[in-house]
Amino acid sequence: MRILIVEDEQKVADFIKRGLKEEGYAVDVAYDGEQGHFLATTNDHDLIILDVMLPEIDGITLCQRLRKEKVLIPILMLTARDAVLDKVKGLDSGANDYLTKPFAFAELLARIRSLLRHAENHQAINLQVGDLTLDVVTHKASRAGQPIELTLKEYALLEYLMRNAGTIVTRTMISEHVWDIHFDTFTNVIDVYINYLRRKIDQGFKKKLLHTVRGRGYILKEG
Ligand code: CA
Secondary structure (H helix, E strand, O other): OOEEOOOOOOHHHHHHHHHHOOOOOOEEOOOOOHHHHHHHHOOOOEEEEEOOOOOHHHHHHHHHHHHHOOOOOOEEEOOOOOHHHHHHHHHHHOOEEEEEEOOHHHHHHHHHHHHHHHHHHOOEEEEEOOOOEEEOOOEEEEEEEEEEEOHHHHHHHHHHHHHOOOOOOHHHHHHHHHOOOOOOOOOHHHHHHHHHHHHHHHHHOOOOOOOEEOOOEEEEOOO
């Protein structure tokens, strides 16, 4: 899961970013509305945390613009204390939920989970490839009924591969979806994680699911 934070107060942005990364999310930050618009339309995110008071383009205008441009992912708006008008305008502009500053991080996390769960309801909650299953809400994976323990990054990688099962995903695609935009794609971190994952999902099974496509990337498929 990859989240975009649009917030001009660096302290707040850094605080949210740090907390979300600890929870295993990939996080990008934009410090004004213009940059936020650019990142939201050029990258694939699962959720946007959008502050209302922003330089360049304010949060309400940005939200309206993104919805008009068919960016339909969940948007959680951050509003100033007691700014009732902001809340109403925010929801009218197409935001899915709002949170009043200052907020407890636990509350932010709960809202994010709820929004993502909602979004997931429109998609499958259980991803399945052959006898490998992954529950995107509980993060539980299993193969042929045997549970598989995954680290946060392994989970994120497996989820991405399963959502794209049957198609080749390149290292660049993986780095953009599972890590963040500043990730150096020339490091071998991805290969290392692919190997961890391969050991966990394929070792001991006759039928391999995770395949390397030489010179191109990886593919998760049956047979
Ligand atoms: Ca602000």
